Amino acid sequence: MHTSIPSDIITVSMKPRNILIALFFILLSACGGDVDSGSGRKAVYVKPSIDTRGRYRKGHVRMPVSTRKNALKSQTRSRYYYQTRGKYRRKRS
Numbered sequence: 001m002h003t004s005i006p007s008d009i010i011t012v013s014m015k016p017r018n019i020l021i022a023l024f025f026i027l028l029s030a031c032g033g034d035v036d037s038g039s040g041r042k043a044v045y046v047k048p049s050i051d052t053r054g055r056y057r058k059g060h061v062r063m064p065v066s067t068r069k070n071a072l073k074s075q076t077r078s079r080y081y082y083q084t085r086g087k088y089r090r091k092r093s
Contacts, residue, residue: 040064 041064048059 043064044062046060046062049057051057
């Protein structure tokens with residue numbers, strides 16, 4: 001008693017179009033893990049630790065720092081503007 005199984009059930013034939021669609025979804029799922037990786041730096045929590053002298057160092061939040069060449073210049077210019085703008089707006093009598 002030999003039962004024959006149809007050959008179309010055993011071999012799964014995929015059309016080239018289906019293979020391309022499957023590869024596309026595999027690549028999409030592999031690349032889609034981290035969407036906002038280039039959105040900028042975020043604040044990082046630094047854990048408390050013991051320094052080389054044995055003193056306790058408190059944990060703190062390290063804010064992101066710009067690496068632009070003129071960042072410090074524009075920061076001080078902005079600070080000066082917002083600290084002194086009231087001085088130039090007052091009416092002199």
